[in-house]
Amino acid sequence: MEKYDVAVIGGGSAGLAALKQLSNLGKQAILIEAGSKIGSKNLSGGILYSKKPKKGQVTNVEQVYENFLDDAPLERKITKYILHSTSKDKVYSMDLTAAHDYQANFGYSVLMNKLNSWFAKQAQESAEKLGGGIIPGVHVKSLSWNEQTGTIIIQTDELDEFEVKAVIAADGVNSEIAEMVGARKKFTTEQLYQGVKVIVKLPEEIIDERFAISSDEGAAHLFAGDITLNHIGGGFLYTNRDTLSVGAVYHLDSLIRNPAEPYTLIDTLLKNPMVSEFIKDKVPIKPDIDKNLSQEEKLRIRFGVAKLIKTWYDIREANFSPSGRERLIESGKYKDVEDIQSTLLSIQEKMSEKFGVTFGTDYLEDEYGAKLVPDGKRCRMKKPFFKNILFIGDAAGRGVFVGPRIEGINVGIDDGVHAANAVARALDKNDFSNSLGEFYSKSIEHSPYTVDMKQIDKDYLKIFLDAAKDVPTDIIGVRYGTILKMMSSDTFRGIAIKFANIIGYDKLIPIIESEETYVKVPTILAEKLGKSISASYLPTIPPIADRIANLNYNDDNLAHIKVLNSSSEYMKKMVILCPSKCYSEEGGKVIIQHEGCIDCGTCSQETEWHHPRGEKGIHYQYG
Amino acid sequence: MGTLNITVIIKLEPDFSEGNVSYNPDGTLNRAETKNTLGPHSGIAAHAAFFGRVMYDAKVFIVTMGPPIADLALQQAQQISDAEELHLYSDRLFAGADTLGTAEVLRVGIEKMPHKMDIVFSGHRASDGETGQTGPQTAWKLGFTFLGNVISYSVDLETRTIRAKRLISLQGSPNVVEEVEAPLPVFISIDPTYKSNYDAVSQRLAFEKYQKEAIQRAQNFKDYLKVFNAKELGVDETLVGLPGSPTIVYKVERVPKSTATRRAEVIDGTDPEQIRKVVTKMKEALSAMVIK
Numbered sequence: 001m002e003k004y005d006v007a008v009i010g011g012g013s014a015g016l017a018a019l020k021q022l023s024n025l026g027k028q029a030i031l032i033e034a035g036s037k038i039g040s041k042n043l044s045g046g047i048l049y050s051k052k053p054k055k056g057q058v059t060n061v062e063q064v065y066e067n068f069l070d071d072a073p074l075e076r077k078i079t080k081y082i083l084h085s086t087s088k089d090k091v092y093s094m095d096l097t098a099a100h101d102y103q104a105n106f107g108y109s110v111l112m113n114k115l116n117s118w119f120a121k122q123a124q125e126s127a128e129k130l131g132g133g134i135i136p137g138v139h140v141k142s143l144s145w146n147e148q149t150g151t152i153i154i155q156t157d158e159l160d161e162f163e164v165k166a167v168i169a170a171d172g173v174n175s176e177i178a179e180m181v182g183a184r185k186k187f188t189t190e191q192l193y194q195g196v197k198v199i200v201k202l203p204e205e206i207i208d209e210r211f212a213i214s215s216d217e218g219a220a221h222l223f224a225g226d227i228t229l230n231h232i233g234g235g236f237l238y239t240n241r242d243t244l245s246v247g248a249v250y251h252l253d254s255l256i257r258n259p260a261e262p263y264t265l266i267d268t269l270l271k272n273p274m275v276s277e278f279i280k281d282k283v284p285i286k287p288d289i290d291k292n293l294s295q296e297e298k299l300r301i302r303f304g305v306a307k308l309i310k311t312w313y314d315i316r317e318a319n320f321s322p323s324g325r326e327r328l329i330e331s332g333k334y335k336d337v338e339d340i341q342s343t344l345l346s347i348q349e350k351m352s353e354k355f356g357v358t359f360g361t362d363y364l365e366d367e368y369g370a371k372l373v374p375d376g377k378r379c380r381m382k383k384p385f386f387k388n389i390l391f392i393g394d395a396a397g398r399g400v401f402v403g404p405r406i407e408g409i410n411v412g413i414d415d416g417v418h419a420a421n422a423v424a425r426a427l428d429k430n431d432f433s434n435s436l437g438e439f440y441s442k443s444i445e446h447s448p449y450t451v452d453m454k455q456i457d458k459d460y461l462k463i464f465l466d467a468a469k470d471v472p473t474d475i476i477g478v479r480y481g482t483i484l485k486m487m488s489s490d491t492f493r494g495i496a497i498k499f500a501n502i503i504g505y506d507k508l509i510p511i512i513e514s515e516e517t518y519v520k521v522p523t524i525l526a527e528k529l530g531k532s533i534s535a536s537y538l539p540t541i542p543p544i545a546d547r548i549a550n551l552n553y554n555d556d557n558l559a560h561i562k563v564l565n566s567s568s569e570y571m572k573k574m575v576i577l578c579p580s581k582c583y584s585e586e587g588g589k590v591i592i593q594h595e596g597c598i599d600c601g602t603c604s605q606e607t608e609w610h611h612p613r614g615e616k617g618i619h620y621q622y623g
Numbered sequence: 624m625g626t627l628n629i630t631v632i633i634k635l636e637p638d639f640s641e642g643n644v645s646y647n648p649d650g651t652l653n654r655a656e657t658k659n660t661l662g663p664h665s666g667i668a669a670h671a672a673f674f675g676r677v678m679y680d681a682k683v684f685i686v687t688m689g690p691p692i693a694d695l696a697l698q699q700a701q702q703i704s705d706a707e708e709l710h711l712y713s714d715r716l717f718a719g720a721d722t723l724g725t726a727e728v729l730r731v732g733i734e735k736m737p738h739k740m741d742i743v744f745s746g747h748r749a750s751d752g753e754t755g756q757t758g759p760q761t762a763w764k765l766g767f768t769f770l771g772n773v774i775s776y777s778v779d780l781e782t783r784t785i786r787a788k789r790l791i792s793l794q795g796s797p798n799v800v801e802e803v804e805a806p807l808p809v810f811i812s813i814d815p816t817y818k819s820n821y822d823a824v825s826q827r828l829a830f831e832k833y834q835k836e837a838i839q840r841a842q843n844f845k846d847y848l849k850v851f852n853a854k855e856l857g858v859d860e861t862l863v864g865l866p867g868s869p870t871i872v873y874k875v876e877r878v879p880k881s882t883a884t885r886r887a888e889v890i891d892g893t894d895p896e897q898i899r900k901v902v903t904k905m906k907e908a909l910s911a912m913v914i915k
Contacts, residue, residue, distance in 0.1 A: 030824060128832060135827045162824045559860050 015170030020421035023126030039116035053448035070437030075240035076218025085522030086225035090530030112623030174601035183386035191379030197247035203320030225522035287356035313326030370579035384439030633665035661699035664746025704838035721868035726760035762810030
């Protein structure tokens, strides 16, 4: 049997950071990833933060990857952070940029496929030198221990079994490793959020103009109020370089209590007039083809139109981007900017004159995806290890989510570094007993991120309350929540922090994360104080079947999910809550069709749930 | 343990994938307008060579006879196989060659290589010629043991032998997999169903490493490319090109377009009467399908 020092299981940003850190420390490690390519299974909101906490230390992404700021495929540096309360066409906005900037070096919008591929390239280069590396397309099936040596024997669906001294489990929120060894139970619905996201295409310079940002700036918009359809959570819209990430994230227990389709939730957000106006673009509208034409003629027109539209999109996208224009001119096909623009115009004319294509206002969605997010304050593993297996990131249930503070990737990276340091130390001492896990557990317990999962940061709360200080007290009746009282009253605001600490974080969470905070109060704020926004068009939202059809899959004929009880109440709710509509009910029994599954794990509570085998399943383009 | 030297003979072929093919009005291929690419079977042979690279740290060489633009196929094959040398045999004298005339050029080229070859791979056939003869004829000229339809192989570097599985399909009987052992050197024609299996972690690590190297090499493929004309190769001019090709194309016929046997009828889904008709037809079709 082949033997290696360390195996990292899962090639997300946390696992890759662990591999990179181990390599930085001169330790041999291999990383096993189920996707055919690193990044293909990853999805995030996503903003990646670098933090500078006042107390304690965290390891930031730019410390793990020294050329990160110069070379990594970052989207935009978020410089505006705004919370919008919505009620029908009314929106009341609060600037929370100070909260975003709080103890932060930076926060960049990112797309996981591109970013994790970049992380992988850096980590692979370092790991290779030490005889390690990254192995994609392999799904870990089981772990067992050699009783004599205590080493871990790893069995996969694809490779011969092999042996390692320690495992760093970074296999995400639905960690199979955690479940198979019994390190923790599956997360419950109270411990999880379900997030759904769409990528909207929008040319770079249109984004600059619409969001009033320069080319190296970005904006983040959060939404609460009636767009939540009475669920606990909210919506977001982040600017990327030439796309927008638009998503809806809700507590899973809230969705279970009052089921709403994930796509309905995101559609509601997209239809909000403010969001509709943010995402709108000029789009070509295909003409109706005369049914009486011959089959060949119909095909000729259809292909002609499709080809022109594609060319038009490509050139237009480049035309609205400084680097795109440069690329076109460098290619030698165009003399100068005017040449590009006149070509674009002539294609446009050809489209309308030759084929009857018209232009209208709509939006263009390019990818739909969903993921579960572990709510760190409710589900972080108190002891994130089992024997010589260390759990990091989502697998350990770690993330900081407090109101508008949304941090996951940076937490996973910091965890990866802690775990790598602990394993490197164990390698030096050749001690893989429980002391490895205990050392890791202790080091992570002192991480400022863990502290933030345990108690509310009073300075952060103050910034949040300050942002709300302009809300007049008489607008909202006293019956709407303690938080509102804090926000709206100077006296209360003064003692709010003291108050927060007196009642304690555990008691405060239900108040912060209540329907009042996320739904009622914002709705009233919008109604009473909001400005009316009218949308200039109605977005044509693709039905879920089209969204799924647009995704890339490598179908596995073997189902990776088995329904355990086809008539349970929970499974019946999956018919509504599965983001890719894999479940249907026939004659009182719930049945699954696993082919369109996007591996989110929403149904995992009451199913036998595995990640698909190596290279199988969903393959995100953006993530 | 000795080293392993592998050559792959490949071919630049018309790209028959959608949108890349162009035909003349008489139905023959318009070669000037059609894009070219590495032949799909050549690609599989290059994958088989890469298996040798990963498993046995083999040195891989890619050779082809063709026009100067065939360097495109060499580049594509290098990206698959991580080859360290690319040889292009290109001369007007080679034009008009049939499989025998081609095999002669390849034989001379392979024998002239800086190393003695242990395995020479060819694809199963070309997508434009479809005769599948160049490989076997080259093997015969080289005097190598010929193994056809190989679906997997392993090499024992100590004993200098190869074990190969061959897929034997005979019409009317089930397929048979035959396992043969042969001393090196051998000539292998790769079966279209060939697949490389990398089952150990170390093999997968080597795979990733060499794949990365292959991509880098292919980006600068000109650094690895050597072009030889007839004189540089030292071929016997009577055995190559048209003079060396005994094949006579007697007649070319167009394959008649098959007439459609199915007819489509458009049904208005809102009309219950029409739907009833569909159901009746489906019932008829189903009852016809019952095996009696």
